[in-house]
Amino acid sequence: MLPHVAIIGVGLMGGSLGMALRQRGLASRVTGVGRRAERLETARSLGAVDAWALDPHEGVREADIVFIGVPVGQTAAIFRQVAPSLPGGCLVTDLGSAKARLTTDCEAACPEGVFFVGGHPMAGSEATGVEAARPDLYEGAVYILTETARTDPGALERLEALVRALGAAPLRLAPEDHDRMVAFTSHLPHLLAWALARAAEDARRIDPSLLSLAAGSFRDMTRIAASSPEMWRDIFLHNRENLLKAALDFRLRLQALEDAITSGDEAGLERLLAEGQTARKAFRG
Amino acid sequence: MLPHVAIIGVGLMGGSLGMALRQRGLASRVTGVGRRAERLETARSLGAVDAWALDPHEGVREADIVFIGVPVGQTAAIFRQVAPSLPGGCLVTDLGSAKARLTTDCEAACPEGVFFVGGHPMAGSEATGVEAARPDLYEGAVYILTETARTDPGALERLEALVRALGAAPLRLAPEDHDRMVAFTSHLPHLLAWALARAAEDARRIDPSLLSLAAGSFRDMTRIAASSPEMWRDIFLHNRENLLKAALDFRLRLQALEDAITSGDEAGLERLLAEGQTARKAFRG
Numbered sequence: 001m002l003p004h005v006a007i008i009g010v011g012l013m014g015g016s017l018g019m020a021l022r023q024r025g026l027a028s029r030v031t032g033v034g035r036r037a038e039r040l041e042t043a044r045s046l047g048a049v050d051a052w053a054l055d056p057h058e059g060v061r062e063a064d065i066v067f068i069g070v071p072v073g074q075t076a077a078i079f080r081q082v083a084p085s086l087p088g089g090c091l092v093t094d095l096g097s098a099k100a101r102l103t104t105d106c107e108a109a110c111p112e113g114v115f116f117v118g119g120h121p122m123a124g125s126e127a128t129g130v131e132a133a134r135p136d137l138y139e140g141a142v143y144i145l146t147e148t149a150r151t152d153p154g155a156l157e158r159l160e161a162l163v164r165a166l167g168a169a170p171l172r173l174a175p176e177d178h179d180r181m182v183a184f185t186s187h188l189p190h191l192l193a194w195a196l197a198r199a200a201e202d203a204r205r206i207d208p209s210l211l212s213l214a215a216g217s218f219r220d221m222t223r224i225a226a227s228s229p230e231m232w233r234d235i236f237l238h239n240r241e242n243l244l245k246a247a248l249d250f251r252l253r254l255q256a257l258e259d260a261i262t263s264g265d266e267a268g269l270e271r272l273l274a275e276g277q278t279a280r281k282a283f284r285g
Numbered sequence: 286m287l288p289h290v291a292i293i294g295v296g297l298m299g300g301s302l303g304m305a306l307r308q309r310g311l312a313s314r315v316t317g318v319g320r321r322a323e324r325l326e327t328a329r330s331l332g333a334v335d336a337w338a339l340d341p342h343e344g345v346r347e348a349d350i351v352f353i354g355v356p357v358g359q360t361a362a363i364f365r366q367v368a369p370s371l372p373g374g375c376l377v378t379d380l381g382s383a384k385a386r387l388t389t390d391c392e393a394a395c396p397e398g399v400f401f402v403g404g405h406p407m408a409g410s411e412a413t414g415v416e417a418a419r420p421d422l423y424e425g426a427v428y429i430l431t432e433t434a435r436t437d438p439g440a441l442e443r444l445e446a447l448v449r450a451l452g453a454a455p456l457r458l459a460p461e462d463h464d465r466m467v468a469f470t471s472h473l474p475h476l477l478a479w480a481l482a483r484a485a486e487d488a489r490r491i492d493p494s495l496l497s498l499a500a501g502s503f504r505d506m507t508r509i510a511a512s513s514p515e516m517w518r519d520i521f522l523h524n525r526e527n528l529l530k531a532a533l534d535f536r537l538r539l540q541a542l543e544d545a546i547t548s549g550d551e552a553g554l555e556r557l558l559a560e561g562q563t564a565r566k567a568f569r570g
Contacts, residue, residue: 194561195539201564229558254480273514276479279486
């Protein structure tokens with residue numbers, strides 16, 4: 001029996017999920033839930049959902065699995081809102097990039113007979129909206145599933161199987177471990193991209209032709225500053241402590257480089273750069 | 286009459302230049318100059334040069350145009366070294382990413398009857414060596430040519446025509462203007478990439494599985510930390526003042542974001558992120 005899947009929030013992530021579920025024949029039906037009929041109709045016409053509902057209660061009432069794909073600051077509230085309408089045995093998960101606070105809140109909101117397992121597919125981009133969705137977005141991506149003392153093993157396995165069927169690689173992590181690590185691999189890079197884009201804008205006001213000198217390195221380093229401010233505001237605030245710790249570590253490393261430059265320490269500077277180069281090469285891709 | 290071109294330092298940039306000159310039929314002969322016969326023979330076998338010389342004097346003796354493609358800290362010294370062997374009317378240029386100090390030094394080293402015009406093709410990548418060279422590297426790239434009170438107009442026009450023939454877009458800039466702008470668009474991004482790669486390495490020592498959580502944003506933000514430490518040590522030190530100013534501006538922007546996160550200021554944080562998003566969107570690509 002294929003599951004009936006409801007996706008609350010059919011943007012880049014939710015829309016890509018719907019497309020993949022439909023194209024791979026992994027759901028009997030995909031129902032999209034959102035706030036605007038026009039956007040949901042676009043999602044349907046793009047093949048992301050079979051049907052849609054503006055009323056979240058209606059959208060989830062017959063769902064076997066519910067994916068909540070909204071900014072992490074809204075996830076728990078939406079869970080609480082739809083909780084009374086969730087059928088027994090329903091599995092609820094999310095697509096959010098910060099997990100500790102959200103998992104605690106969602107577990108607290110989880111009704112008897114309903115299962116919550118947090119999820120974070122490490123895919124996506126700075127693009128937003130279902131127009132940017134594509135059925136292969138999750139293929140080959142690491143997809144984190146949170147495991148806590150309250151996690152139901154059967155529900156976790158069920159979601160793990162679905163993640164594998166999507167072509168992604170499930171990875172179980174405690175929410176706190178997840179948040180500590182993505183602070184470095186995702187949240188800090190985003191924060192830096194925003195600060196760099198903003199600093200360059202200051203410079204551009206003085207030198208309008210700065211634009212023509214923006215080559216590959218600048219484009220790569222600021223690409224993700226085009227991401228959704230609303231979504232990232234929530235992620236940054238949810239993972240505040242880890243992010244600030246990572247930023248502090250980054251600042252110390254930056255300061256060491258600046259000190260070597262200030263003092264004209266050629267050998268010291270080259271050593272620091274070689275260390276960074278080695279560190280980079282330890283990461284794949 | 287096609288020029289005889291000598292390229293001192295046949296790596297990614299010099300090698301790509303040689304390939305483009307040869308494939309487009311823009312030189313009567315391309316002579317590579319370097320320190321290791323084996324590397325130069327590789328360059329020849331890859332089609333980057335017609336011939337090569339270990340002795341720089343021999344390499345430049347019949348050249349109409351000499352490109353110096355070595356780390357910026359060595360450019361002026363090499364110019365001074367070969368100066369006695371340069372034929373009258375010869376045009377000397379370089380491929381370096383920092384221009385003010387280098388242009389001053391090279392103009393001072395320039396013998397009577399020889400012309401110097403600094404150059405900076407805004408192409409390249411974190412890769413190094415002639416194995417990474419490709420004939421289309423310069424195509425569509427902005428190629429800065431420095432213009433100072435001492436620049437010979439005829440030599441500048443000659444180089445400009447060659448740059449256009451390579452498929453690149455020449456842009457005249459005063460060396461100081463160039464350095465002030467690339468501090469933001471290239472040098473600061475590189476500095477940040479190195480600091481981020483190093484900070485992530487600290488975190489990886491605590492969480493070895495951090496590697497599997499490094500998605501697109503991290504890869505993009507650290508890619509250029511794989512660049513040559515020797516080359517970038519020189520660039521950073523040559524453009525020290527502008528780079529430290531850019532880093533300070535970046536720090537202030539980062540601090541503002543951190544402050545909003547620390548205080549949990551949702552509206553203020555979203556506003557800062559939206560500003561950065563707008564700034565990023567003002568840049569093409």
